[in-house]
Amino acid sequence: MSDKNQTQTVEPQALDPDFVPTPDFDKFKPSRSSLAARKRTDLLMRILIYIAFVIALIPLISVLYTTVVNGVHRFDWYFLTHNMRGVVGGLYPYGGILHAAVGTLEITLGAVLISVPIGIMTAVYLVEYSAKKRLHKAISFLIDVMSGIPSIVAGLFAYAMFSLILGPGTMNGFVGSVALSILMIPTIVRTTEEMLSIVPVDLREASYALGVSKSRTIVKIVLRTALPGIVSGVILAIARVIGETAPLLVTAGAISSTNFNLFSGRMTTLPVYVYNEFQQGIASCPTISKFGSDDFGLCVPGIRMERAWAAALVLIIVVLILNAIGRLVAKIFSVKTK
Amino acid sequence: MKKFSADKLFKWCAVGAGVLILAVLAAVAVFLLIQASPVFIGDRDAAAHSISSFTGGSTTNFFVFVGPLIFGTILASALALFLAFFVAVGIALFISHYAPKRLASVLSYIVDLLAAIPSVVYGLWGAFVLVPHTYPVWKVINSVLGWIPLFGGPVSNPPRTIATVSIVLAVMILPIITSMARDIFVQTPLLQQEAALALGATKWEMIKLAVLPFGTNGLVSASMLGLGRALGETMAVLMILSPGSTYGIHIFTASRNQTIAANIAAQFPEADSMGVSTLIATGLVLFVITFAVNYIARRITHRSSSKKNGMIASVMAWSTRKFSSRNANHSAVSKSDTGDNNNGKAGE
Numbered sequence A: 001m002s003d004k005n006q007t008q009t010v011e012p013q014a015l016d017p018d019f020v021p022t023p024d025f026d027k028f029k030p031s032r033s034s035l036a037a038r039k040r041t042d043l044l045m046r047i048l049i050y051i052a053f054v055i056a057l058i059p060l061i062s063v064l065y066t067t068v069v070n071g072v073h074r075f076d077w078y079f080l081t082h083n084m085r086g087v088v089g090g091l092y093p094y095g096g097i098l099h100a101a102v103g104t105l106e107i108t109l110g111a112v113l114i115s116v117p118i119g120i121m122t123a124v125y126l127v128e129y130s131a132k133k134r135l136h137k138a139i140s141f142l143i144d145v146m147s148g149i150p151s152i153v154a155g156l157f158a159y160a161m162f163s164l165i166l167g168p169g170t171m172n173g174f175v176g177s178v179a180l181s182i183l184m185i186p187t188i189v190r191t192t193e194e195m196l197s198i199v200p201v202d203l204r205e206a207s208y209a210l211g212v213s214k215s216r217t218i219v220k221i222v223l224r225t226a227l228p229g230i231v232s233g234v235i236l237a238i239a240r241v242i243g244e245t246a247p248l249l250v251t252a253g254a255i256s257s258t259n260f261n262l263f264s265g266r267m268t269t270l271p272v273y274v275y276n277e278f279q280q281g282i283a284s285c286p287t288i289s290k291f292g293s294d295d296f297g298l299c300v301p302g303i304r305m306e307r308a309w310a311a312a313l314v315l316i317i318v319v320l321i322l323n324a325i326g327r328l329v330a331k332i333f334s335v336k337t338k
Numbered sequence B: 001m002k003k004f005s006a007d008k009l010f011k012w013c014a015v016g017a018g019v020l021i022l023a024v025l026a027a028v029a030v031f032l033l034i035q036a037s038p039v040f041i042g043d044r045d046a047a048a049h050s051i052s053s054f055t056g057g058s059t060t061n062f063f064v065f066v067g068p069l070i071f072g073t074i075l076a077s078a079l080a081l082f083l084a085f086f087v088a089v090g091i092a093l094f095i096s097h098y099a100p101k102r103l104a105s106v107l108s109y110i111v112d113l114l115a116a117i118p119s120v121v122y123g124l125w126g127a128f129v130l131v132p133h134t135y136p137v138w139k140v141i142n143s144v145l146g147w148i149p150l151f152g153g154p155v156s157n158p159p160r161t162i163a164t165v166s167i168v169l170a171v172m173i174l175p176i177i178t179s180m181a182r183d184i185f186v187q188t189p190l191l192q193q194e195a196a197l198a199l200g201a202t203k204w205e206m207i208k209l210a211v212l213p214f215g216t217n218g219l220v221s222a223s224m225l226g227l228g229r230a231l232g233e234t235m236a237v238l239m240i241l242s243p244g245s246t247y248g249i250h251i252f253t254a255s256r257n258q259t260i261a262a263n264i265a266a267q268f269p270e271a272d273s274m275g276v277s278t279l280i281a282t283g284l285v286l287f288v289i290t291f292a293v294n295y296i297a298r299r300i301t302h303r304s305s306s307k308k309n310g311m312i313a314s315v316m317a318w319s320t321r322k323f324s325s326r327n328a329n330h331s332a333v334s335k336s337d338t339g340d341n342n343n344g345k346a347g348e
Helices: A002-009 A032-071 A077-081 A098-129 A134-147 A151-166 A173-197 A201-209 A214-241 A246-251 A270-280 A289-295 A303-333 B002-041 B044-054 B062-098 B101-116 B119-145 B162-186 B190-198 B203-231 B235-240 B260-270 B273-307 B311-322 B330-347
Strands: none
Touching: A032 A303, A032 B062, A032 B101, A032 B119, A032 B162, A032 B203, A077 A098, A077 A303, A098 A134, A098 A173, A098 A214, A098 A270, A098 B002, A134 A173, A134 B002, A134 B273, A151 A173, A151 A246, A151 B002, A151 B260, A151 B273, A173 A214, A173 A246, A173 B002, A201 A214, A214 A303, A214 B002, A246 A270, A246 B260, A270 A303, A270 B119, A270 B235, A303 B101, A303 B119, B002 B044, B002 B273, B044 B062, B044 B273, B062 B101, B062 B162, B062 B203, B062 B260, B062 B273, B101 B162, B119 B162, B119 B235, B162 B203, B162 B235, B190 B203, B203 B273, B235 B260, B260 B273
């Protein structure tokens, strides 16, 4: 790359002197010092740009490293299969994330069930039905607005809505699902829209020419062709909302026992669990534990931080796996359009 | 006959879904307004009481209460944007013009990983790694540049301050700005780049002459979107910042500022019904601010899109999706983008 540059930056040689008009090209010849200065600037910017990339790597590596190092200690089968019921201070039943995992699973599933049909049908409307109508512009604009809603405002909205409908202070998993689906819908609409619009028009026309109705064409041809992209988009949207904390803090709350019912009672989710453990700080230990933590391995003052890190590790693993699956689905199953 | 009705039904489902989006957005505004209304038109004493309990008795006026919060929100986000912008442009240039072609997609995937990490993990990381490690840095900056008001004032230890928060926020918005900037840089007309090189420009001069001017509008709107994201970020701020309610601009001093989002999350669990109304009212303020920022970003995009054949618009539309779910289909999308380009050229 640099070789090529150098050949290109050589100044133009003066022309053949036999030609009658001989303009003084030396006038335009850059001085050696200015050339060197330009080269220096080029090199400086190159270095700065390389540094910028390294700077971006530092937090990524640091976050992943700290989470793994701090989280792996408490990350075991016991941690995954117990909830926080009867867990006192730093004492023996060390507790786990079963309830949070169940909560995350159900709330996210609820959000998917709400947002996927709405998102896909909206995208179908935008691409297939509303060719540049006024409603198209309005919806498209509002989806942009929606994608800019801060996550905590989405949570407040869901809370406000259910407070008005079901009485003040309603907090359950489903409220959380609604909040998350506000965050998911714009993502899904945009992905699906993108995927639908790259389905070749020829396919649609071929289908119409065979006498297939529009709805069947959309379902069987267009959506079918775009399916891998849509699925991957949905998975990536899930990967995003599964780590959302703030909206769930205000809608689903936290509870220490496992709650399987999405529609009643509070539900802990993984991110909220991490936050709660973090917030509660150092666990209290009875005085005996001064020896106990060493001699009997009973009371662990830093148990809450260990749990927070371990749950964060679980969260990161889940998110990274979802990301990888999303990308793989897109790559492997994508229909070749050319 | 049956086919016809199924067709209609499907169409109305699609229309219904579209209209539902309108309804949901209206519902967001309406429900938030209804829940926030008691603060303004309800029992004055109760509202005053709840606001004074939030502010430790210093004020009973909602706007005096929310003012420092708005200030803190904007201060933290603006700093984050400032920190992230140059790094993001650098990374984008690195990926689009410096890195080997084969590496580029891997590199952008790595940057996108930054956006995949949940904010609560950033909060943990900030509180346990960044806070202890940044104190010496802040100390040095404070002693060297202390005459600038922003860097003045006492340096708190541990630095649970706006400065530390803005670093975390910068890391969180970095991938958004990077991926949008990269997508715009990649679309710089090749002819312009080659023309610059042919005239003897160095690589950096070529970028300055051809790539950056082409991407200016896109960069501005990318950073506005990043700003919008930073404004609404809750958990990292909540877990790192030691809150306060002043208009303090000393970014190394703790307990001076607080952001709207973090304030909501911090106060919400213990708030009574009037308290919740007050917090929802502050949430509305946040909504209005982010809406304004995002709206400006879109306006800039639209202005530039009318000039540049909608190329940036297509990138923007794609990035809207992307900055939440990254890189769904690299291959597919790049195909569609080149398609747009070709159309644009054919149009000319």
